[in-house]
Amino acid sequence: MSKCGSDTSNIFDLDAFPEDNLLVTKAPVGWYAIVSHKIIKEGLPIRFMYREHQGNLPFDSGWRVFSGTEDNEYTNNPDNFSFHSLTRLTHYQADVGELFWADIGSVFEKKRRRGLFFSCYRLVSFRF
Numbered sequence: 001m002s003k004c005g006s007d008t009s010n011i012f013d014l015d016a017f018p019e020d021n022l023l024v025t026k027a028p029v030g031w032y033a034i035v036s037h038k039i040i041k042e043g044l045p046i047r048f049m050y051r052e053h054q055g056n057l058p059f060d061s062g063w064r065v066f067s068g069t070e071d072n073e074y075t076n077n078p079d080n081f082s083f084h085s086l087t088r089l090t091h092y093q094a095d096v097g098e099l100f101w102a103d104i105g106s107v108f109e110k111k112r113r114r115g116l117f118f119s120c121y122r123l124v125s126f127r128f
Contacts, residue, residue, distance in 0.1 A: 012040045012084060012092070028100055032083045033063035036070055039092075040082060044069060046093050050107040061086060062104055065096075 038044045047068035054060045063086065066075075074080055090097035099108050108119055 012088065028061065028086055030059065031061035031063075031086045031100070032057075032059045033061055033065050033086060033089060033100075034081050035065045035084045035089065036067055036074075037080045037082065038067035038069055038074075039065065040084065042067075045110075046089065046096055047110045047112075048108070049096065049099070051102060051104050053104055057083075059083075061100070063100060065089060068109070 033049075039046060044067035046065055048066040050064055051062045052064065054062045060083075070080070086097075086100045090100070095110075096108075099106075102108070102119075106119065
């Protein structure tokens, strides 16, 4: 799954693959996303992601990344998610790198039958 080959069995092992060793130029550097453990622990591909306003952490890009197999019960449990860098995610799945430059409100999905991400709609948020 990783573009690096079989020697990167778990690109999300921060000790085995330090951030400085990940040479990725297509993604914004220094930003992090909240990522489903379906990707991190189960190795499923990234198939759905959206960008909302950043949270309270200074390195939060606002990106939320899913495999597309998460149900509501899974998604409502914060223990099923963790922060990972956009660089690491791009190293894991190269076709997401350029998408990380998209504006807040962007949503991308990859259908199983198609090999490409498409922009499905834009998130609308209201602030009162």
